[in-house]
Amino acid sequence: MLSKLGLRTLRSTVSPSSRVIVSSLPRTSVIRSYATSNTKATIYDQTNGQTIELADPEHPELADYKNPPYILKQTLDPYAKYDDPQNRRNKNEPLHSEEDMLDMWSPDYFDFVSDSTAVKHNLVFFGLIGGIAGVIAYFQLNPEKPAMIRSFPYNGLADALGATSEENAPFYQNRPDLTAEKECGILPADEDIVNNRKAYESANADFINTGSA
Structure with a gap:
């Protein structure tokens, strides 16, 4: 291939009908020429006396190599x-x-595609998203919450958590659900807890009264 013979060029002569390239490589001397016409292009290798027909006349450096x-x-x-x-x-x-x-x-x-094709593809994409969202909203396909909303009575236990007034209650309360509290109410105190408290107050009446005084 001529691409391997382009090093160390010594001389080149050009005639109207042909072009001769003389190249020098270590331990070898190669002379190849190719003649062009309206129908074909060839390369003559004087080292072996073969005439090589170019696979692509536009790229003589490829010689007879056919590109895939x-x-x-x-x-x-x-x-x-x-x-x-x-x-x-x-x-x-x-x-x-x-x-x-x-x-x-x-x-x-x-x-790359044309602008009209790109717009069509985008309209189809966003149309499908909007259609699916519309079906979900119309038929109310969104699932319900898997658990009840957390609710704490007595203003979100604000007083129990350290609130001293209604102004600083939001800083202490534990996110109360006032709607659920109104609908469900507040469970009464457990009977055992009430009885234990009365028994404690009765057994320690003197201490409790003394401490309050």
């Missing part, structure tokens, strides 16, 4: 069987001359 199709590896089927699954390549698969722009490590490519 220009296919991005990113567009290949990711679930197909490959000898090298990471790079999506098979053994002895020919390489394109621009393989560095086609392999899996090349920059990402995006398929």
